[in-house]
Amino acid sequence: MDIKDIIKPENKVYGRTPLLKDAILHYCPGCSHGVVHKIIAEVIEEMGIQDKTIGISPVGCSVFAYNYIDIDWQQAAHGRAPALATATKRLMPDKYVFTYQGDGDLASIGTAEIMHACNRGENIVVIFINNAIYGMTGGQMAPTTLLGQVTATTPYGRKAELNGYPLKITELIAQLEGTCYVTRQSVQNPGAVRKTKKAIQKAFENSMMKKGTSFVEVVSTCNSGWKIPPVQANKWMEDNMFPFYPLGDMKDR
Amino acid sequence: MAEKILMKGNEAIAYAAINCGCDGYFGYPITPQSEVMETLMKEKPWESTGMVVLQAESETASINMVYGGACCGKKVMTSSSSPGISLMCEGISYLAGSELPCLVVNVMRGGPGLGTIQPSQGDYFQATKGGGHGDYRTIVLAPASAQDMYDFVDLAFELAFKYRNPVMILGDGVIGQMMEKVELRPSKPRRTEAEIRELCSSWATIGKTADRPANTITSLALQADVQERFNIKLQKKYAEVEANEVRYSTYKCEDADHLIVAFGCMSRICENVVEIARENGIKLGILRPITLFPYPKDALNALVPQLKSIMSVELNAGQMVEDIKLVADGRVPVSFYGRQGGVVPSPEEIYDAFVKTIK
Structure with missing residues (x-):
């Protein structure tokens, strides 16, 4: 049997959602951003809410998220996405509003905005990509960088006495009365991808139920920043990040 | 004869916002302008016109809420006083760089630093020459009475949407705190969703429909020539403002x-x-x-x-x-x-x- 006999429409079992634009991703091979983008695009398509969804992109590698998912986007100043989302959702309560933020954006420069938006219980979705490093600027220490982890600004490894401790911001967020759903997921294998997709779909559904803020952390890889090839990066993440950032739901009500 | 009410300049800003169909106010308390938000909270316009009023966690958050609201084609505003406006300057630069309409009210107090809570005009440079980073301008209106504070709110929104640019009302502690008779104007309803769609559909983030490509609001252009072309376009707009909007x-x-x-x-x-x-x-x-x-x-x-x-x-x-x-x-x-x-x-x-x- 020739391969051409197999490649036929009736044999198709998987395809790119049309909401993921036919654009070449600028992300490095092995980076988790592309997978999470695909999940969000699929959830929006499956829920049929393309015309009702507003995305808010951060400063960082995913600043260009608007080039890939075919919805209306706002691009926020560094760390301020939850403030934009707050106003957007309050002014257009019938819309699904989500922010997409990295760890530098959300857990460092934007800590005030994320804490207060979550504490007010804004009916928004927050997708938090935690790869424990600043990717866009070339691999500097992030608030979530692990102790001992080598980065461009911790060349001898992160030391608590010099740099403080990695911030478990999702655990803090889970304590806030305004949040209804707080979970930590990952996308390094098909099972994890399916779980993350379920979590993101639940978060989008929550945002129309006036239950408060839904917060989905995705522990992610940054091969370029970590300077580890993709396959080993997944292993490094499982061995080093998962023990400190354990996966699972922290809150669901 | 139109109704005249004795009020502070700051209160006039609040009543004018409700009256002219403002969609949202986002602010943070600071003397000498806190009466703006206090008056709005007392009047509860969300029950009458549907206007959103929110006390933010900081001036930084306030101006970024304004950014988000402006992205949606809404008439949104904030107010503050000098130190707070300094914090907002990043956001004002983004608003200008993204060509978004909004109103920022600065009831100036003495500086630099924390300064005084007494009246000042020390933010003239900041208001007229930039304030934030990059080559941008805000349209700046200078009220001299409580009536001006009232009238300039509607005017500011007209200009903001005409040029898709931030407009600042640059008042001071005297004008904000002084009580004067203010003549109320006929009220304007808030724009309907259909009106916003008709007016702003080409750029606003109001949900991508099948009849148009997705809208993205951003001030990012990594390529130098793209940024320069955009900046030249901005300068042309400012030249148009200079040609058409001088008031004295x-x-x-x-x-x-x-x-x-x-x-x-x-x-x-x-x-x-x-x-x-x-x-x-x-x-x-x-x-x-x-x-x-x-x-x-x-x-x-x-x-x-x-x-x-x-x-x-x-x-x-x-x-x-x-x-x-x-x-x-x-x-x-x-x-x-x-x-x-x-x-x-x-x-x-x-x-x-x-x-x-x-x-």
């Missing part, structure tokens, strides 16, 4: 030999200086810029040939005087008198300073 008033300028240029509360105080001067046989007039950007360069230029002197009177160390000197271009002596730190001069004090400049 004159007081006894027809026969004036001498001119005071003053804006905001100082233009009011200087009217008394003119009376004193004229009682003493000196023909003094006032040019009051109402728009500080665009600056009334042509009006000032037209007066220069008849003048023997110009004095700029400001509640700062001498900021607007630089713009006056650019117009006068050495043809007539330009002097400056100002008080700082929240001290407001009396007409007699200004007159004495003026007389010294013409001796």
Whole structure:
């Protein structure tokens, strides 16, 4: 049997959602951003809410998220996405509003905005990509960088006495009365991808139920920043990040 | 006859916002303008017009909420005073760089730093020359009365949407705190979703429909030539604003030999200086810029040939005087008198300073 006999429409079992634009991703091979983008695009398509969804992109590698998912986007100043989302959702309560933020954006420069938006219980979705490093600027220490982890600004490894401790911001967020759903997921294998997709779909559904803020952390890889090839990066993440950032739901009500 | 109500300038901002169909206010308390949000919270416009009012966690969050609301084609605003406006300058730069309409009210107080809570005009440079980073301009309206505070809110939204640009009402602690009679205007309803769609569908993030490509609001352009092309477009817009939106008033300028240029509360105080001067046989007039950007360069230029002197009177160390000197271009002596730190001069004090400049 020739391969051409197999490649036929009736044999198709998987395809790119049309909401993921036919654009070449600028992300490095092995980076988790592309997978999470695909999940969000699929959830929006499956829920049929393309015309009702507003995305808010951060400063960082995913600043260009608007080039890939075919919805209306706002691009926020560094760390301020939850403030934009707050106003957007309050002014257009019938819309699904989500922010997409990295760890530098959300857990460092934007800590005030994320804490207060979550504490007010804004009916928004927050997708938090935690790869424990600043990717866009070339691999500097992030608030979530692990102790001992080598980065461009911790060349001898992160030391608590010099740099403080990695911030478990999702655990803090889970304590806030305004949040209804707080979970930590990952996308390094098909099972994890399916779980993350379920979590993101639940978060989008929550945002129309006036239950408060839904917060989905995705522990992610940054091969370029970590300077580890993709396959080993997944292993490094499982061995080093998962023990400190354990996966699972922290809150669901 | 239209209803007149005694109110503070700050309260006038709040009532005007509700009255002219503002969709959202986002602010953070700071003296001397806290009455704006207090009045809105007391009036509960979310129950009448549907206007959203939210106390944010900081001025930084406030201006970024304004950014988010403006992205949706909504009439959104914030208000603050000098230190808070400094915090907002990043956001104002983003709003200008993303060509978004909004209103920012600055009820100026003395600086630098935490400064005083007394009136000042020390933010003239910040308001008219930028404030935030990059080549941008905000349209700046300078109210001189509580009525101006009221009327300029609607005007500011008109201009903001006409040019898709942030507009600032640059008041001060005198105008914000002073109580005056304010004549209320006929109310405008908030725009409907259909009206916003018709007006802003080409750019606003109101949900991508099948009939148009997705809208993205961003001020990011990594390629130098793309950024330059955009900046040139912005400059063309500002030139258009300068050509079409200059506003000013004159007081006894027809026969004036001498001119005071003053804006905001100082233009009011200087009217008394003119009376004193004229009682003493000196023909003094006032040019009051109402728009500080665009600056009334042509009006000032037209007066220069008849003048023997110009004095700029400001509640700062001498900021607007630089713009006056650019117009006068050495043809007539330009002097400056100002008080700082929240001290407001009396007409007699200004007159004495003026007389010294013409001796």
